[in-house]
Amino acid sequence: MDSKIKVFxxxxxxxxxxxxxxxxxxxxxxxxxxxxxxxxxxxxxxxxISGRVPTDEFGIGSFFxxxxxxxxxxxxxxxxxxxxxxxxxxxFGQIRRQAxxxxxSYIRPTYGTVSRYGLIPAVSSMDQIGxxxxxxxxxxxxxxRIAGHDEGDGAMFPDTKYNYISKDSSSQENKIxxxxxxxxxxxxxxxxxAGLKDRFETKSIELKYYELYRQVLYILSCAELCNNTNxxxxxxxxxxxxxxxGLTDLYLNTRGEALGLDAKLAxxxxxxxxxxxxxxxxxxKAMKIRRLIRDSILFDDYDxxxxxxRCGKTRYEELACLALxxxxxxxxxxxxxxxxxxxxxxxxxxEAILFDAWGGIQ
Amino acid sequence: MVNMIELATIEKINLTAEETAQLSAYAxxxxxxxxxxxxxxxxxxxxxxxxxDLKNVLRDDxxxxxxxxxxxxxxxxxxxxxxxxxxxxxx
Numbered sequence: 001m002d003s004k005i006k007v008f009x010x011x012x013x014x015x016x017x018x019x020x021x022x023x024x025x026x027x028x029x030x031x032x033x034x035x036x037x038x039x040x041x042x043x044x045x046x047x048x049i050s051g052r053v054p055t056d057e058f059g060i061g062s063f064f065x066x067x068x069x070x071x072x073x074x075x076x077x078x079x080x081x082x083x084x085x086x087x088x089x090x091x092f093g094q095i096r097r098q099a100x101x102x103x104x105s106y107i108r109p110t111y112g113t114v115s116r117y118g119l120i121p122a123v124s125s126m127d128q129i130g131x132x133x134x135x136x137x138x139x140x141x142x143x144x145r146i147a148g149h150d151e152g153d154g155a156m157f158p159d160t161k162y163n164y165i166s167k168d169s170s171s172q173e174n175k176i177x178x179x180x181x182x183x184x185x186x187x188x189x190x191x192x193x194a195g196l197k198d199r200f201e202t203k204s205i206e207l208k209y210y211e212l213y214r215q216v217l218y219i220l221s222c223a224e225l226c227n228n229t230n231x232x233x234x235x236x237x238x239x240x241x242x243x244x245x246g247l248t249d250l251y252l253n254t255r256g257e258a259l260g261l262d263a264k265l266a267x268x269x270x271x272x273x274x275x276x277x278x279x280x281x282x283x284x285k286a287m288k289i290r291r292l293i294r295d296s297i298l299f300d301d302y303d304x305x306x307x308x309x310r311c312g313k314t315r316y317e318e319l320a321c322l323a324l325x326x327x328x329x330x331x332x333x334x335x336x337x338x339x340x341x342x343x344x345x346x347x348x349x350x351e352a353i354l355f356d357a358w359g360g361i362q
Numbered sequence: 363m364v365n366m367i368e369l370a371t372i373e374k375i376n377l378t379a380e381e382t383a384q385l386s387a388y389a390x391x392x393x394x395x396x397x398x399x400x401x402x403x404x405x406x407x408x409x410x411x412x413x414x415d416l417k418n419v420l421r422d423d424x425x426x427x428x429x430x431x432x433x434x435x436x437x438x439x440x441x442x443x444x445x446x447x448x449x450x451x452x453x
Contacts, residue, residue, distance in 0.1 A: 033433045063388060112414045125412050154419050155412060212402060215395055226373070233374070235446055240439035247451050248374070256376025264377070265385050268369045269392060275369075285399045287409030292402065294410060316391070329413030 007047055007142065008083040010055040010074055013129065014118040015039050022120040023055040026229075026258035027238045036118020037153070038087055038129050038146040045145050053077045053086055057260045058122035058225060061094035063315045064261050070094070074132045075102050085142050086132040091123045091221060093322025096334040097309040099132055100341020105358075107131045107139045109147060110348045111329030113162060117152030121228045123221045124155075126326040136333060136358050140164050143351075157349070166352040175201040176357050179302035184210060184321055189308045192337045196306075199360040205305070207324075208296040212289055214319035217327055219273050219286040226270025229263065294328045299347040304357050307343040309334060333358055364389040 009015065012022040014032035021027040039049055053073035056062055062070065071079075074086035075098045088095050090108060099106040108130040116127050129146070133139030147162045178200035180193060184207065196202065209216075234240035234254030241253035259267065273282035297305070311321035324345055325332040333354035334343045342361070346354050366386045370377045377385065431444060440447040 030437050033429050033436065064384070112416075151421050155414055155416070156419070157414070157416070209402060212399060215399055218392065219396060219399075230373075234439060235448055237437035238439070244449065247449050250449055251374040252371075252376040255374050256378075259375060261381065261384065264370075264375055264381065265388055267373050267375065268366065268385065269364070269389060271369045271373050272364050272389070272393075273396075282396055282399065284409055285402075285404060287411060288404035288407040289399060289402050291407055291410035292404065294413060316395070327413075 005047060005085065005138070005142070006050040006083045007042060008051040008053050008074070008077050008086040009036075009039065009049055010053050010059075010086060010088045012055055012059055012089050012120040012122070013039065013087055014120070015049055015052070018052065020120060022122070023057040023059070024232075024258065024260065024263065025239055026232045026255070027120070028258070030238050032118070034118065036129075037115035037150045039118065041146050042142075047142075047145070051077070051083060053083075055088065056094060057263045058120070058229070058266075059089040059091050059127075060122060060221065060225065060262060060266060061092040061315065062260075062262045063265070071098050071102065075099055075104060078104050078132055078134055084133065085139055087129050087142075087146070088132055089119055089122065089127055090130055091126050091326055092217070092319060093309075093326070095130075095132060096332070096343060097318070097322060097341070100309045100334050100336045100343075101339075103134075103336045105133055105136045105139060105336070106332075106334045107133070107136065107143055107351070107354075108325050108332045108334075109143055109162075109351060110157075110331045112155055112157045113147045113159070113349065114143070115146075115148075115150035115153040115156065117150055123224045123326075124228065125224060126221065126329075128326075128329075136335065136355060140351075140355055159349075162349070162351070164351045164355060166356055175199070176304055176353065176360060177302040178202045178357070179205040179305045181205050181207040181210070181305065181307070183207075184311060185308050186311065189310060189340055192308075192340055192342060193306065196361065200357070203302060205302065207305075209289060209293050210320065213293070213321075213323040213327065214316060216286045216289050216293065217319050217323040218269070218316070219282050220290065220327075222266045222270035222272075223274050223283050224270070225263070225266045226268075226274065229259070229267055232258075290327055293324075297324075297328060297330070303346065303350075303353050305345040307345060309341040309343055335361060337361060364393055
């Protein structure tokens, strides 16, 4: 791989000596004391980090921002050819969606294959560094350099290397079996699939519990974000208000002034679903449905699921079609097709078949 | 019902009146949609805390390199004599 490749990282990934604010005023001025593992692995390969791009606050996207203002910094950097690849944390799928709509690709690897050490935590059970790129082949090579077990992250598979090359040739010689959940594709986006029927063996499937995907994603994300952001108190690092008369006042004003509206909503909804009287009804229930969702995706008579990148009329509704990779930890490759895009999702650690499928889409 | 002011106080977040109104409106939409969870039968289902089926991944109990006191304090908004500096906590 060309060591002159221009790799950027988003503001949630730590680089020693650089500010890592995760898109939040609450971490303004926080200077990373060490490199994230993903960064140090690239440096060890002679690949330097050429720049940093802004991200949505804690990578959770915005319900309140204007659509027009909402092309993520990572997407802009690659679209404008300032960067070849950007490492990002894309929990809510906003980067994947915008990547496809802007002619780019996004690889979200299997949860537990790329170290989160040095990634500012947002939704720990779903946080996963991925690669935004113009060309999935370049992204794949970059991913192979950062993936593999790391003692700095306690939730990882033991494999030390991933090469993303198909172990058997069946997926190349035979048609890849593409599962299409027809019920979630809109009429206009379904046209994107028409051209794929010759190249894949397609079958229609139903995604069980799909109508609950967005609720489960949001409830669990809020709960985890609520806990992860409690460390931001204006004492140990980051922003501290100038407007206080005592310790409680300092906490209230620091967090009131420096957390954005979406983060405030998520933290408060997190406190709501975790509170006595609501815990079982919302948080515990969402964790149980998360298991049902994971166990309902079998990959028995299909290899890859094809999902749209657009659904719903509001940002909250749109979480539904973007939620599956984060909820299940399954790998996804999102690619542009026509004026929209397709998210391809495979079984855990089967990224190789996603790249094979991409070859079929090209 | 989401009591925005009470929860914001618990979470130590000062909200303006405008923010309280905006957030309350959205919280109502979210809460209504959360009610749909009740449609799923989860009798006997164990909650899924992590998608990895790994258990107790612990490293060996050997001291590792840690950040120095100076490095830990370097990001503190205020520090004094090697400690984090905070306002008076007892009146």
